[in-house]
Amino acid sequence: MPASVGWVWLVVLAPFAGFLINGALGFRRPDDKRTVSAIGVGVLVLSFLAALFVASGVLAHPPHGAPYVITYWSWMPVGALQVDMALQVDQLSTVMMLVVTGISMLIHVFSIGYMRADPGYARYFAYLNLFVFFMLVLVLGASFPVMFVGWEGVGLCSYLLIGFWFDNKAFADAGKKAFIMNRIGDFGFLIAMFLIFQVTGTLSYVGVFEEAPHLFEVGGGTITLITLALFLGCAGKSAQIPLFTWLPDAMAGPTPVSALIHAATMVTAGVYLVARANVLFALAPVSSFVVAAVGAATALFAATIAVKQWDIKKVLAYSTVSQLGYMFMGVGVGAYAAGIFHLTTHAFFKALLFLGSGSVIHALHHAYHATHSHDDAQDMRNMGGLRRYMPWTAGFMWIATLAIAGVPGFSGFFSKDEILAMTFARGDDWGAFYVLWIVGTIAALLTAFYMTRMMLYTFHGPSRTGEQERPHLHEAPWVMTGALLVLGIGSVVAGLLNLPAVLPASGWLHHWLEPVTELSTAYLPELHLAPGTEWGLLGLATVIAAVGILGAWNFLKPERLVPAKDAPSESGLQKVLLRKWYVDEIYDAIIVRPIMWLSDRVCWRVVDGGIIDGVIVNGSATFARAIGWIGSRFQTGRVGTYVFFFVLGSLLLLRAVLR
Amino acid sequence: MLLGPSLTVSVILFSIGVAGVLFRRNAIVIFMCIELMLNAVNLSFVALAQQLGPEGHAIVFFVMAVAAAEAAVGLAIMIAIYRHKGSVNVRDINLLRG
Numbered sequence: 001m002p003a004s005v006g007w008v009w010l011v012v013l014a015p016f017a018g019f020l021i022n023g024a025l026g027f028r029r030p031d032d033k034r035t036v037s038a039i040g041v042g043v044l045v046l047s048f049l050a051a052l053f054v055a056s057g058v059l060a061h062p063p064h065g066a067p068y069v070i071t072y073w074s075w076m077p078v079g080a081l082q083v084d085m086a087l088q089v090d091q092l093s094t095v096m097m098l099v100v101t102g103i104s105m106l107i108h109v110f111s112i113g114y115m116r117a118d119p120g121y122a123r124y125f126a127y128l129n130l131f132v133f134f135m136l137v138l139v140l141g142a143s144f145p146v147m148f149v150g151w152e153g154v155g156l157c158s159y160l161l162i163g164f165w166f167d168n169k170a171f172a173d174a175g176k177k178a179f180i181m182n183r184i185g186d187f188g189f190l191i192a193m194f195l196i197f198q199v200t201g202t203l204s205y206v207g208v209f210e211e212a213p214h215l216f217e218v219g220g221g222t223i224t225l226i227t228l229a230l231f232l233g234c235a236g237k238s239a240q241i242p243l244f245t246w247l248p249d250a251m252a253g254p255t256p257v258s259a260l261i262h263a264a265t266m267v268t269a270g271v272y273l274v275a276r277a278n279v280l281f282a283l284a285p286v287s288s289f290v291v292a293a294v295g296a297a298t299a300l301f302a303a304t305i306a307v308k309q310w311d312i313k314k315v316l317a318y319s320t321v322s323q324l325g326y327m328f329m330g331v332g333v334g335a336y337a338a339g340i341f342h343l344t345t346h347a348f349f350k351a352l353l354f355l356g357s358g359s360v361i362h363a364l365h366h367a368y369h370a371t372h373s374h375d376d377a378q379d380m381r382n383m384g385g386l387r388r389y390m391p392w393t394a395g396f397m398w399i400a401t402l403a404i405a406g407v408p409g410f411s412g413f414f415s416k417d418e419i420l421a422m423t424f425a426r427g428d429d430w431g432a433f434y435v436l437w438i439v440g441t442i443a444a445l446l447t448a449f450y451m452t453r454m455m456l457y458t459f460h461g462p463s464r465t466g467e468q469e470r471p472h473l474h475e476a477p478w479v480m481t482g483a484l485l486v487l488g489i490g491s492v493v494a495g496l497l498n499l500p501a502v503l504p505a506s507g508w509l510h511h512w513l514e515p516v517t518e519l520s521t522a523y524l525p526e527l528h529l530a531p532g533t534e535w536g537l538l539g540l541a542t543v544i545a546a547v548g549i550l551g552a553w554n555f556l557k558p559e560r561l562v563p564a565k566d567a568p569s570e571s572g573l574q575k576v577l578l579r580k581w582y583v584d585e586i587y588d589a590i591i592v593r594p595i596m597w598l599s600d601r602v603c604w605r606v607v608d609g610g611i612i613d614g615v616i617v618n619g620s621a622t623f624a625r626a627i628g629w630i631g632s633r634f635q636t637g638r639v640g641t642y643v644f645f646f647v648l649g650s651l652l653l654l655r656a657v658l659r
Numbered sequence: 660m661l662l663g664p665s666l667t668v669s670v671i672l673f674s675i676g677v678a679g680v681l682f683r684r685n686a687i688v689i690f691m692c693i694e695l696m697l698n699a700v701n702l703s704f705v706a707l708a709q710q711l712g713p714e715g716h717a718i719v720f721f722v723m724a725v726a727a728a729e730a731a732v733g734l735a736i737m738i739a740i741y742r743h744k745g746s747v748n749v750r751d752i753n754l755l756r757g
Contacts (some may be wrong), residue, residue: 635755635756636753636756637752637753637754637755637756638749638750638753638756639689639749639752640680640681640682640684640749643680643681644681647677647681
């Protein structure tokens with residue numbers, strides 16, 4: 001093991017130290033924003049540098065066969081269950097560690113500008129540091145339980161940061177919704193862990209993945225159940241059908257939080273989990289197909305909703321759900337490297353889009369604040385023509401838009417195309433994968449369309465911001481645009497990590513991750529495309545992106561839009577899309593309301609009020625009083641009665657003795 | 660020797676005592692009935708002591724001593740009650756009613 005890998009503890013602990021210090025400052029000196037920023041960003045820089053140092057060691061001496069596992073202490077030594085607090089450094093966790101620390105660092109820098117005026121500044125940075133700590137535990141943990149600690153921890157931080165402005169009830173409710181939906185997923189994760197332990201007797205990655213091929217038969221019932229339960233956890237964390245509705249609501253949090261937690265890192269934890277447990281999923285083809293199918297369905301479904309949203313962050317939220325669907329499609333068809341590749345490129349361009357939208361919202365919010373207007377600073381109908389006021393933001397966001405839309409040369413083109421190509425390649429194996437490929441391609445078209453729509457309505461056409469507000473619009477401070485610049489560069493060049501096979505220097509990430517995925521290759525068909533087919537798919541992807549972008553550009557007329565408060569109500573399909581296919585209403589009707597009814601009428605009124613309070617508590621009191629009343633009837637105060645019973649008792653006793 | 664008649668008398672006396680305690684209302688009469696029961700028991704002790712040894716005699720002396728003490732205390736209580744309530748009818752003495 002290279003010496004530098006031993007420093008991985010610093011990567012993890014630096015953000016935790018930042019959390020402790022900033023948390024303390026939040027109580028002691030909440031107004032000392034300079035110190036808070038220095039610590040909040042400083043620990044992330046330290047963590048990122050340490051991560052680079054560790055990664056340099058891994059690059060120089062990549063682990064083959066066994067990953068580098070650094071055990072710190074024995075966490076749960078309970079009979080057969082031996083869980084160590086250990087970190088695992090291998091090719092996959094190195095990639096994740098770099099993505100998490102790198103993106104987090106940029107978003108921390110951006111937050112200095114974005115949250116500058118917020119009274120909860122120290123608390124915000126404390127939560128954000130804590131999140132990074134837990135996310136690193138998640139991706140670096142060497143066993144399922146350690147990962148679960150991170151998994152729950154990021155969920156907690158997500159809850160805390162969604163409800164960061166908790167004096168707004170809607171925001172606090174959004175936090176609860178996210179937490180509860182994640183709980184449903186965590187239930188699946190726990191069940192999967194229990195089953196894994198029952199069969200393999202261990203929970204460390206090394207142990208489980210080495211034992212799994214010997215203990216499970218391909219497509220067996222237990223392994224299918226385990227992987228489906230794991231995927232339920234992934235669906236909760238990564239906002240896939242049916243547990244996706246929390247993510248759009250999670251936009252209630254500050255925008256950098258949306259960028260970091262709900263776009264770039266935490267929500268990709270599910271993809272990471274599937275890629276990490278690739279052996280298990282490869283052993284369960286049914287589950288893998290479910291993963292791919294759910295991913296494809298989510299990609300399309302969320303994309304249709306994004307087409308009709310007016311809230312700029314909601315567009316991006318559904319876009320995130322849709323892109324996460326692509327990642328699951330990738331890992332579901334067995335192209336684990338492609339899924340992780342899209343995760344990485346998506347982290348760059350989606351973080352950039354969110355931060356750019358944050359910069360826009362920041363500008364509008366300031367303008368409305370200056371004129372004491374109560375208009376919605378996130379509604380695209382109140383924007384328009386912003387490229388004249390914030391050219392840098394507009395430029396960087398266009399880069400990210402071209403990347404996510406899949407314009408050749410940008411990172412998203414390569415990563416999305418690889419997933420679609422791999423899905424197409426699996427079509428040889430089973431025709432159903434062609435259906436997934438078609439679904440994914442349609443979603444790609446919609447992606448290009450709705451992203452262009454968002455850019456068009458936000459930055460182009462006439463300004464729909466009010467006359468008084470317009471002079472207050474301005475470009476964001478340099479700490480914010482600086483972060484955008486770095487992410488913009490990443491959005492362009494991240495594609496170089498894994499070029500298609502037909503190009504020179506191709507598939508670096510694929511080869512890099514091979515030691516992690518090699519155990520699963522025995523159970524998967526060779527995913528290979530003829531160069532002609534591959535060129536054809538690349539060409540098709542280009543056409544799709546062009547059609548989407550140009551279609552939106554020509555078809556949508558931003559000059560016809562009116563500010564949100566004057567807008568007519570929608571009807572027909574537009575309204576259905578605007579109301580998100582009524583999924584929230586359906587969930588409300590079939591799950592939330594019945595549970596509320598059950599809780600109110602049965603659990604509260606009958607069980608708690610009737611049985612527990614009525615029968616058990618008051619009932620025992622009534623019973624004791626009744627017995628007491630009967631007993632007190634003997635207490636007449638008349639000696640004669642006492643004597644009578646005394647004699648009676650004596651006679652009965654006598655009879656019993658003399659019998 | 661005379662055991663059967665002695666015990667018979669004893670039983671009769673005891674039963675009279677019990678009946679008196681149960682049915683009479685005057686506390687002093689009840690008191691006397693209790694004495695009657697004690698003496699009925701004394702009679703049976705003495706009768707049985709003929710055959711079973713002298714312990715019965717000893718117990719009789721104890722009973723007589725206890726009965727004397729009881730009479731002293733009991734009568735004192737009666738007087739106190741009479742002073743308080745103006746009656747020794749047990750129907751009137753029911754302060755400890757439940």
